[in-house]
Amino acid sequence: MVYVLIGAGILVCALLAVLARRLLLSAAWLALTSALVALMTYLLGAPHIAVIELSVGAGLVTVLFVFAINIAGEDITPLKSLVPKPLAVGSIVLAGGLALFLILRAAGVLHLTPLTNPESAILWEERYLDLLLQIVLIFSGVLGVIGLLANGKHTPDVEEQS
Amino acid sequence: MNLPIPLIVLITILCLAGIGLYCLLITRNLIKVVIALQLIVKGAVLAFILAGNMTGQLNLAQSMALTVIVADTIVAVVGLALAVQIRLKTGSLDIKSLSSLKR
Numbered sequence: 136m137v138y139v140l141i142g143a144g145i146l147v148c149a150l151l152a153v154l155a156r157r158l159l160l161s162a163a164w165l166a167l168t169s170a171l172v173a174l175m176t177y178l179l180g181a182p183h184i185a186v187i188e189l190s191v192g193a194g195l196v197t198v199l200f201v202f203a204i205n206i207a208g209e210d211i212t213p214l215k216s217l218v219p220k221p222l223a224v225g226s227i228v229l230a231g232g233l234a235l236f237l238i239l240r241a242a243g244v245l246h247l248t249p250l251t252n253p254e255s256a257i258l259w260e261e262r263y264l265d266l267l268l269q270i271v272l273i274f275s276g277v278l279g280v281i282g283l284l285a286n287g288k289h290t291p292d293v294e295e296q297s
Numbered sequence: 298m299n300l301p302i303p304l305i306v307l308i309t310i311l312c313l314a315g316i317g318l319y320c321l322l323i324t325r326n327l328i329k330v331v332i333a334l335q336l337i338v339k340g341a342v343l344a345f346i347l348a349g350n351m352t353g354q355l356n357l358a359q360s361m362a363l364t365v366i367v368a369d370t371i372v373a374v375v376g377l378a379l380a381v382q383i384r385l386k387t388g389s390l391d392i393k394s395l396s397s398l399k400r
Contacts, residue, residue: 138302142309149313149336153320158328165332172339175306180355181346184362188342191366196335196373203377204328207384216323217392223322227315235311239304242351265360269367276371280378 162200169193313340327380
């Protein structure tokens with residue numbers, strides 16, 4: 136019952152994040168979605184990811200969204216979508232139904248196994264390459280943001296030089 | 298009706314990814330595009346944790362989900378910075394305004 140309630144809450148918050156006219160409201164609903172996803176992750180037995188999702192997904196990313204929306208401003212004019220909405224809904228329902236069917240057929244009887252693997256050093260010993268990749272990603276992200284947001288020196292155009 | 302917990306989580310994951318894809322298809326606002334990507338990745342993280350729970354390899358799933366969260370945050374940061382720059386350059390957050398960049 137708890138899972139049903141959390142799942143329904145996640146979907147409602149995600150829908151409201153998509154359908155909200157104001158971008159700030161969308162960011163707020165996204166943060167709530169993130170918090171509920173963290174709660175479900177915790178209930179599934181992954182407290183570390185729950186904490187990281189709550190702090191990064193609901194905290195840091197929301198702050199970034201508010202920061203970006205403050206700079207860019209609200210652009211609430213409704214824009215006509217590129218793809219017709221019935222076509223988008225139909226294709227997504229078809230893809231989702233097909234995915235659910237294939238997953239259920241492949242998984243057979245679904246059941247939760249008890250947690251018997253107490254290894255906690257998997258991140259630091261076996262998957263150290265992931266950590267290196269994450270460090271590289273963080274640095275590249277920081278460099279990308281610096282490059283995008285910095286007001287670089289004015290370089291004369293090639294046409295002006297000639 | 299008493300559904301098994303993995304089925305409930307699986308339906309939630311698929312619906313979450315579907316909502317994100319729907320937003321990605323219909324929206325033309327750059328910041329909404331980043332929000333849609335965030336929704337899809339949250340579904341992916343939940344899917345990793347569910348798979349780890351079902352196979353008994355939760356630690357492996359957690360480390361992979363951590364990688365996904367880090368990569369997703371970087372994508373969000375760079376995407377928002379791009380959106381801000383495009384807004385300052387073109388005066389709009391519309392995706393179609395990007396076609397004016399080639400001129």
